[in-house]
Amino acid sequence: MLVLLLFAGMVEALLIEDVALPGAGPQVYGDAVVFERAGNVVLYDGSRREETILGAGKNPHIFGFSVAFESEGKVKVFGRERSLLHEADGTSPFVYSDFAVFSTSERALGIDFSNDGDLDDAVIRQLDLKTGEVQNLKAVGDNPVIGPRRVAFVTREGDVGVDLNADGDLSDRVIRILDRESRQVSNTKVAGEQLALGKSGILAFVSGGNIAFMDVRTEETNVTDIKGERPAIYDDIIVFSRDGKSYGYSVKSGNFAQIEVDGAGPVIFGRDLIFASDEEKTGDLNGDGTREAVIRIARDEDADGDDVSDFVDNCPLRGGTGEDADGDGRGDDCVRKAVADMVAPAVNVTQGEGNASQESVGLARSGIAWYWYVLGIALALAASPYVWRFAVRYYRRRKKSFGF
Secondary structure, three states: OHHHHHHHOOOOOOEEEEEEEEOEEEEEEOOEEEEEEOOEEEEEEOOOOEEEEEEEOEEEEEEOOEEEEEEOOEEEEEOOOOOEEEEEEOEEEEEEOOEEEEEEEHHHHOOOOOOOOOOOOEEEEEEEOOOOOEEEEEEEOEEEEEOOOEEEEEEEHHHHOOOOOOOOOOOOEEEEEEEOOOOOEEEEEEEOEEEEEOOOOEEEEEEOOEEEEEEOOOOOEEEEEEEOEEEEEEOOEEEEEEOOEEEEEEOOOOOEEEOOOOOEEEEEEOOEEEEEEEHHHHOOOOOOOOOOEEEEEEEOOOOOOOOOOOOOOOOOOOOOOOOOOOOOOOOOOOOOOOOOEEEEEEOEEEOOOOOOOOOOOEEEEEOOOHHHHHHHHHHHHHHHHHHHHHHHHHHHHHHHHHOO
8 A cells, every 4th residue: 555655646647548550640530530641541430449541641630520631632531431522622621510621723723713813822612511512712822721600721922912911021921711601801910820720719820930829700819929830729728749749728728738748749639639659759659560650649637636637737746737937838846757658459450442451550558657566566575574574473462462
């Protein structure tokens, strides 16, 4: 019991539940994770612990049962049965409900979608997943993201010949918002890139190298002083990468923390954080003898019970957040311990479009690192002679005092 109490405080707040799926660039919706592996897009069904290779491609995105990705200049959309539903010319797809938005090069199709007299632009288009109809939204830009009513995208000032943010040059990439009902485009005058849109209407992005967010309904914008890249958002929590590590920021509270996982490129859904770890740094997590990037899943446990998500709690093992004088996302007075992984069952792999099946890959679970178990057992064995001697002496004294 003493040994257990001694090491109980060394358990990490975040438990890594599933690891060892070779791949990178994950996106998540519910129990499903879609990611890239060796030039292919792979869908992992967490409820079934099963993965399917959908086909050659990159830049996947998922919403509900729909997965969209780009492949050789085309956007491909797969549905519930993991079969190809729609295909259209374009790149950088983003799916929401029954629609997908993407960017299409005018020159690739030889069509002046923006009606400006040239074929030099990339234009935002929309795919109706129910009918398969492709609609031209006539907005010049790329990196589109879509919500219930609005589409946010990035426009290069040089492409439209307008100083959109009024800073005296045409070198910026500026965020613009398109109302899907009126088809009117609003210029936010905010420079940004790497857009991610949450269901609450909060747009997370990078502006001048810093993490920023905007309410797409009011266009109210906040650019933080926190450096980062590749943001993703769920509810009010933005997760992002910086220098190969993962971080979280709360839009509501302003809490900022380094997330205690060994990996980067995080995305978030509910209490689950999906990220990629480099086995060159972590070791061979899936035991396949290679060093590669692997997809891992961590869960927010709120170990200190303070109702602050571990993803934005810079002091996850002690109630409340701590002072962070150096801005590294760790409370100055908080001691945080790392957790090792333990291997668990493998997952099944099925065939996808035009791909051969692959060998099963392992999963893993994390809790107390294996070396703490070894140390605990060693201490227990070392103490056992003394415990036994004390027990015998105590029994003899008790026997004598009771007269039997």
